[in-house]
Amino acid sequence: MRRIDFLQLGPMKPVTSNSADQPKLVTASAQRWDEFHQAMRPRLGATAKFTREEPLAVKTTIRIGGSARLYAEPGSVEDMCLLLRAAAAAGIAVLPLGRGSNLIIPDAGVEALVISMAHENWAKFEPRPDGAVWVGAGLRLKNLCGLAAKAGLTGFEFLEGIPGNVGGALRMNAGAMGGWMFDVxxxxxxxxxxxxxxxxxRAAMHVDYRHCAELHDAIALGALLRPSAHTDTEAVGRQIDVYKKKRQESQPREPSAGCIFKNPPGNSAGRLIDQSGLKGERVGDAEVSPIHANFMVNRGAATSADLIELVRRVRARVRAAQGVELEPEVLLYGQQWKDVL
Ligand SMILES: Cc1cc2nc3c(=O)[nH]c(=O)nc-3n(C[C@H](O)[C@H](O)[C@H](O)COP(=O)(O)OP(=O)(O)OC[C@H]3O[C@@H](n4cnc5c(N)ncnc54)[C@H](O)[C@@H]3O)c2cc1C
Incomplete structure (x- = not known):
């Protein structure tokens, strides 16, 4: 096989979308993604997954969108380092991926190297002698809650039902039931x-509502968490069941990305959308949930174009009816909402 040194590839050129020479440029770009893929594959560990044009919709909870030009599931810090350095040298954007529960993937996919934490090596849960717990960024929050309950550790129950992993919860400072990820x-x-x-x-980090500044351009590998106390397994389990029931009663079952909009200060986005008469509003197969107005659900074959149009419509109607500008909480993967709204 021909070996290409990634440092010789030079920066990736953006694909231009005007004029008749577009097919040629797209092919040229595809070839460069291929070259990067061929150059890197032999350098990664045997258990690392590394693919071209990996479909991403199935890796999200709302099941919308196209594929990743490059997709990796590294299994070690060494592989992660290799990929990041090669991508930086070649001018390739890198996007970390958790459980895809806060993402809308564009229909055209993403012009980037997507790095997922799905490899089992990132799913560690290790109680420490001083009472803290080390967790890998790829550990699902559901498993964190279950393992903590088993170990009789209380303080993480509020994370039950958030369908992300630790890395996504850190980046988003995920919160529920009065608690935030960075509280622990x-x-x-x-x-x-x-x-x-x-x-x-923690003291050196800048965190806010659904935001952690230090993880904008970095990938979380893991975190040291502090439980609030040691207690008995059954008490932790009972609290988890209370939160589970609350969610089951108030959230839709159809595929979604959770709350679409941030709550404006002192207000509830769901209430504003409901009061604007938008429950059940639909564009294609994207629908404002009749159960929870701040959820948009995929009724089967929704596209990201449908969802973006529905976001536009809901914002315009809430602005007109309530005088409030709603800001999306879900992320448009690889793009900025301001560029499409
Ligand atoms: C039914 C439902 C209920 C929900 N309820 C809640 C809720 O109560 N509270 C709440 O806050 N959210 C909620 N969400 C939204 C979502 O689950 C959270 O935002 C979650 O923290 C996202 O985690 P994830 O692993 O899915 O991240 P992803 O959606 O995969 O990614 C989110 C962002 O984090 C980045 N990222 C992912 N992993 C890493 C990493 N290791 N290092 C750096 N950046 C990374 C991604 O690049 C992206 O920018 C809900 C979603 C659904 C579908």
Whole structure:
């Protein structure tokens, strides 16, 4: 097989979309993605997954969107480093992927290297002698809750029912039932875009509503969490059941990406949408849930174009009826909402 040194590939050129020479440029770009893929595949560990044009819809909870030009599931820090350094040298954008529960993938897919934490090596749960717990970024929140309950550790129950993993919850500072992810974080280990590993204490991090500044351009590898107390397994299990029941009663069962809009200060996005008469509003197969107005659900074959149009319509109607500008909470993967709304 022909070996290509990624450092010789040069920066990726953006695909232009005007004029008759578009097919040629698209082919040229496809060839460069192929070259990067061929150059990197032999350098990665045997258990790492590394593919071209990986479909992403099935890796999200709302099941919408196209594929990733490049997709990797590295199984070690070394592989992660190799990928990040090669991507930086070639001018390729990198997008971390958790459980895809807060994402809308564009129909055309993403012009990037998507790095998923799905490899089992990132799903660790390790109680420490001082009472803290080390968790890998790929550990599902559901499993974190289950394992903590089994170990009699209380304080993480509010995360039950958030269908993400630890990495996604850190990046989004996920919150529910009055708690936020960073309430229980002591430190985060991350890897920068240039492949440097760092551990940051909670006090050095800038976190806010659905936001963590330090994870904008870095990938979380894991975190040290502090339970509020040691208690008995059954008490933790009972609290988890209370939260589970609350969600079952108030959230739709159809595929969704959770709450579409952030709550404006002192207000509820769901209530504003409901009061604007938008429950059941539909574009194609994208629908404002009749059960919870801040959820948009995929009724079967929704596209990201349908969903974006529905977001536009809901914002316009709420602005007109209530005088409030709603801001999306879900992320448009690889793009900015302001560029499409
Ligand atoms: C039914 C339902 C209920 C929900 N309820 C809640 C709720 O109560 N509270 C709440 O806050 N959210 C809720 N959500 C939204 C979502 O589950 C959270 O935002 C969750 O934290 C996203 O985690 P994820 O692993 O799916 O991340 P993804 O959706 O895969 O990614 C989200 C963002 O995090 C980035 N990211 C992912 N992994 C990493 C990493 N390791 N390092 C750095 N960045 C990373 C991605 O690039 C992306 O920018 C809900 C969603 C659904 C579908």
């Amino acid at each position: 974080v002591e430190a985060v280990q991350l890897i920068t875009a240039t492949g440097e590993c760092r551990t940051l204490d």
